[in-house]
Amino acid sequence: MNAQARNSTPIIEALSLHKSYGKHEVLKGLDLSLDRGEVVALIGPSGSGKSTFIRCLNMMEIPTGGTVRFRQKTVGDHFRDKGGEIGIGTLRRHVGMVFQHFNLFPHKTVLQNVTEGPIVVCKTPRKEAEERAMDLLSQVGLAEKHGAYPNHLSGGQKQRVAIARALAMEPEVLLLDEVTSALDPELVGEVLSVIRGLAEKGMTMAIVTHEMAFAADVASRVLFLDQGVIAESGSADQVILNPQNPRLQGFVSRFR
Ligand code: ADP
Numbered sequence: 679m680n681a682q683a684r685n686s687t688p689i690i691e692a693l694s695l696h697k698s699y700g701k702h703e704v705l706k707g708l709d710l711s712l713d714r715g716e717v718v719a720l721i722g723p724s725g726s727g728k729s730t731f732i733r734c735l736n737m738m739e740i741p742t743g744g745t746v747r748f749r750q751k752t753v754g755d756h757f758r759d760k761g762g763e764i765g766i767g768t769l770r771r772h773v774g775m776v777f778q779h780f781n782l783f784p785h786k787t788v789l790q791n792v793t794e795g796p797i798v799v800c801k802t803p804r805k806e807a808e809e810r811a812m813d814l815l816s817q818v819g820l821a822e823k824h825g826a827y828p829n830h831l832s833g834g835q836k837q838r839v840a841i842a843r844a845l846a847m848e849p850e851v852l853l854l855d856e857v858t859s860a861l862d863p864e865l866v867g868e869v870l871s872v873i874r875g876l877a878e879k880g881m882t883m884a885i886v887t888h889e890m891a892f893a894a895d896v897a898s899r900v901l902f903l904d905q906g907v908i909a910e911s912g913s914a915d916q917v918i919l920n921p922q923n924p925r926l927q928g929f930v931s932r933f934r
Pocket residue numbers: 699702704722723724725726727728729730731
């Protein structure tokens with residue numbers, strides 16, 4: 679965490695967030711407040727609601743109860759900003775997301791994947807978008823691959839392009855959902871080191887991960903999600919290294 683970049687004004691918050699699919703209540707009232715520059719790790723068993731939670735944070739899933747706040751304003755379930763509320767469009771523009779399965783455009787080059795959002799959504803002039811994309815590709819170590827198509831890249835390279843693509847929108851918050859889970863073990867490190875670099879630069883992030891050592895290393899706070907509630911939260915020391923909750927003890931012991 680970059681102490682300088684951090685201050686105690688929440689940039690994104692979830693207040694008593696609920697999400698049900700039919701009768702199945704997946705999120706049962708979650709609270710989270712993320713300060714600028716803060717890195718939070720979300721851990722928990724499969725099916726506990728981690729993906730649903732971070733998808734609700736950028737309104738890819740519409741919560742069935744509770745509130746998401748961005749820059750201390752309520753986010754409405756409408757696309758445009760109105761009546762003092764932030765719309766989903768503005769929220770998504772500033773809250774980037776990276777997925778387990780990259781979701782790159784297969785028919786576009788690496789450079790085109792990274793420039794697409796700025797050109798189409800932000801109307802950035804192509805030349806400017808390309809210059810910035812090349813900077814970002816250098817940051818993730820892939821400048822020389824700018825003309826390649828995604829199916830000619832390794833999984834680790836694809837994921838680094840996906841991260842550069844998210845950064846091209848200059849997000850204020852980055853949400854990462856198990857971004858190394860689909861990778862061969864030898865490719866995990868290169869992606870984690872890019873994320874670690876972002877944390878050091880003060881990027882605000884919520885990271886769903888099963889990489890316990892990584893979570894303990896980069897996150898200022900770790901949340902354990904279990905059956906749709908935050909069953910434990912605290913420093914990595916408290917949550918990962920000295921868990922009190924028996925279900926959490928069982929969970930983390932599987933990663934030792
Ligand atoms: P995690 O990411 O922790 O593995 P998820 O958020 O993906 O958990 O899923 C939590 C629960 O919500 C699971 O029981 C899952 O089956 C259910 N779920 C997730 N998405 C949907 C959906 N679109 N429709 C119905 N159920 C869903």
